[in-house]
Amino acid sequence: MKKKIKVFSVLAVILLAAIYYYIYLPAINIHAAGFWVFFIVVALLVAASFAMRKVKKTGDIRSPLDFSEAKKDKRVKISLAVAAAFIVIFLVGSILSSPIINASKYQQLLNVQTGDFAEDVEQISYNQIPLLDRESATILGNRKMGSLVDLTSQFVVSDLYSQINYHGKPVRVSPLSYASLIKWFTNAGDGIPAYIRIDMATQDTELVRLDEGMKYTPFDHFQRNLYRHLRFQYPTYIFDNVSFEIDEEGTPFWVCSVKKFNIGLFGGQTIGRVVLCNAVTGECEDYAVEDTPSWIDRVYSADLLVSLYDYYGTLKHGFINSVFGQRDCLQTTNGYNYLAINDDVWVYTGVTSVTSDQSNVGFVLMNQRTMESRYYQVSGAIEDSAMSSAEGQVQHLGYDATFPLLLNIAGEPTYFIALKDEAGLVKMYAMVNVEKYQIVATGDSVTECQKNYMALMKENGISASASDEGAKQVTGKIAKLFDAVVEGNSHCYVILEESDQIYDVSVADYIAIVRYEVGDTITLEYTEDGEAATVLGIQ
Template sequence: MSKKAKLLTGVLSVAAVLLVAFAYYYVVLPPINIHAPGFWIFVIVLAAVFTGVVGLCSMTMTEYYKEWAGRQWKQSKPEFKSKKAERFFYLCAVLTAALVVIFLIGGLLSSEIVNASAYQKLLNVETRSFTDDIHEVSYDQIPVLDKDSATTIGNRVMGTMVDMVSQFEVSDMYTQINYQNKPVRVTPLQYGSLIKWFTNHSDGIPAYIRIDMTTQEAECVRLEQKIRYSMSDHFGRNIYRHLRFAYPTYMFDDISFEIDESGTPYWICPVKKYNIGLFGGVTIGRVVLCNAVTGEMTDYAVEDVPQWVDRVYSADMLISLYDYHGTLKHGYFNSVLSQKDCLVTTDGYNYIALDDDVWVYTGITSVGQDKSNVGFVLMNQRTMETRYYVISGAEENSAMSSAEGKVQHLGYKATFPLLINVGGQPTYFMALKDSSGLVKSYAMLNIEKYQTVAIGDSVNECEKNYRQLMVDSGIVDEAESEMKKESRQITGRIEKMVQTVLDGNSHFYILLEGQSRIFDVPLSDNADIVRYNTGDTVTFSYHENESLNEVTKVEAAQQTVQ
């Protein structure tokens, strides 16, 4: 072969490898980081392609004749063009194999088999008191919808938006966040198809869905400035590609959609941190916030993330970290063989709003799967703070079955329980849904005395039934129950009144001058409240709660002249 032909062959070989490298990188978007398994796969694929190209360019087909029984056949076989070409091919093959071996050994040395103690210490778990941490909350703070119900409601809302429904769909993300001190789920719209992206991408995505988890009210929030960076976009405006080209070495975890306190949409992009060996002990080290409208990105250390951000650590990551903590305290082989003192999370989790953060809740049970819990944990999705509470009782799936048994004639299905405090008692709270996924009634079940199950068509009715059932069952005595619901009295001038609807019933939320507490006046029990206006002086009898005080009686007061 002439020098010119050899040069052309070399150029074409390099061009082929570079083309494969560009196509793979552009589509798969692996981080350029030795701790990322995807980067090693990227390098191994390139090495294998390069070795294959070298082999094709280094070999030629040699013809020869094969004779048998006096007859000859013309055949050919591949042979290296030279010893030098042969040595170079085998060198490339050995280097490719070496990369594979390093990748496999790195995975083994990063595993919990070798580093059980390090994995067990990834999560710092603090044992806390249930009654000190979990206060009785107002029921306007309890999310009664799960993700499936939120999805059903969101799709129905989208179906009413006649100007958008033909071009856009609702994403199935539905991130649960705290928005203006209320638990909500938010999810963006997305392009309905590639063709619809072609016809709409110049304008962007016009809205997102916001669902109040307590009132079940959903709203399609239209944006003045539309979302231009999303998962359903393509090329440079695809959020993954936008992040990768800006941060080529970052190893991003699951990205979530959130809104800040003013309603501006953001992508929350946690960056993985590998703490053990090459590929082990994954936590979060940094967070990139990307404005979904402008594409502007801000990089934060995980401890400096703004307070409004709720989801830095995914629920699945926190669950895995606790499982390492609970099973590896006596080493890896104990977790597999004798399983002494091994604890794991139960099958499922839910979210609780606490201290203006979203916490993952799940029960803790022994590895033996005895259908009961020995305690439960709360894990902060922004800070990774983990709190453990020692409470024995029903495992969540057993509680769900017990609640469903109370309404088996209706065929309702229970949502995964929420953990709440009712009268100082740890209690499972569940919504009961019909076959279409809509919430029809509610259930409360005492965790420690799980035969105690109360049902109600509204949250307030369910609570009243549950409190009475605890008295009837001897869990608390009547005097104790009344003490916990002790009525107080206050007189003040009305500063602000807001009317709302909870569980189909009208309520007034009232602020009195000089008071930070909010008073909840149910219209069904206190119809006279409609006679009063801002500036009137009123006297309330109420039950004191953590954030919202339930008014039981409104007494006559001085009224302003209209």
């Protein structure tokens, strides 16, 4: 009988440990906190198993069980001692890995170079400016889903909405997910049939249907759950950021970043490897972080990059100085946004003194694929001030400002802000000069906003010509002229010989256009903005 009890106890401990592992999926790695918790739980289960064999029943109603023998059992004591040892190692390891002891090592985790804003951040075409934030993208995605009768009863749009570059354009992508557990049972065989793709410049929202459904996602269960699928293939990897991306052919993938700890047991986290998982087939490819394919945009999460810069900015003179003296301590502001530069996604955030909350001393751009970081010393308003200035311009409309993008307009660092109505949809745009945030321009379109902003800068003595802002120039004979009234304003549309490009000239801004006829030679300065190029000057 005792032998059967012993066998049953061993099997019970093994079963409970296996269930715990299957549910919580701890990495078998000494750098993983879950690893230590797992073995602490196992040690306590073993102690409980030994103790239960020594527990005796008593006749006392108030104390029905006698634990005196269990407390004396050596195996119980050893198991509890092992659990205590794991707890001590975990606590000591956490302290020895902390910035309190390793301030200089934390400060050096991020290599920050000083950059030249005008050179590094070129003026981008307006069709490359991400006009939508995540909340607005979510509203558009849900509206699109609501119009699809065949899918809306079975699926919903997940809230991931990863921002990536797709064919040189900023887009947000998000997979569908099962509407409920029951819907998973009825649809799991075919998988998730589509994902949402939103062009952040044009706000075009598209449901992309797949030839074969996605069967490996965080929304699946059992062995097809993405995290369980990864764990059993890579039992020692400690996964950090898992993001949804598509390659240039539109194939869905999960980009799974693997943590690397550079300081002690648990400190100095960066990224060491990247696992690329095909969402349809479940096939995985493992890369060293420096060998990550160039089409991948999100290896380092924005939150990780921001925390690394905070270590860099606050720990220059040690941990104690970061708390008390705070000499030369800099920190990021309370938000961030994304910029698309050279087919990579960069995190933008302002940098301010820890003792000041009214102005920035500069800003930093951090590459989400390579961790490359550049600091630009440009003093000016913090983002919150710029957002308040933009909202003040349209206070009669009650619009809310999104967190700014940082753009190069005529060589000037400029906050670009989308203004949303109560429904969360973008209605207007604002540009705020970083150094002189009282210069605020708004417009119903990006082009109108930019024109108003350029005019305000000239009025305030800031040199900003069309050529300065990276506009293109063309000379040719006029092949066609068309007049039109758009939203109450007169426009002249010009087509030059041997060209299909349409040039949009605002008659109110450039009245000289009325002197030109078909066959005349004209020189236009313009920026590409959708189907028709916007003319910024006539020579």
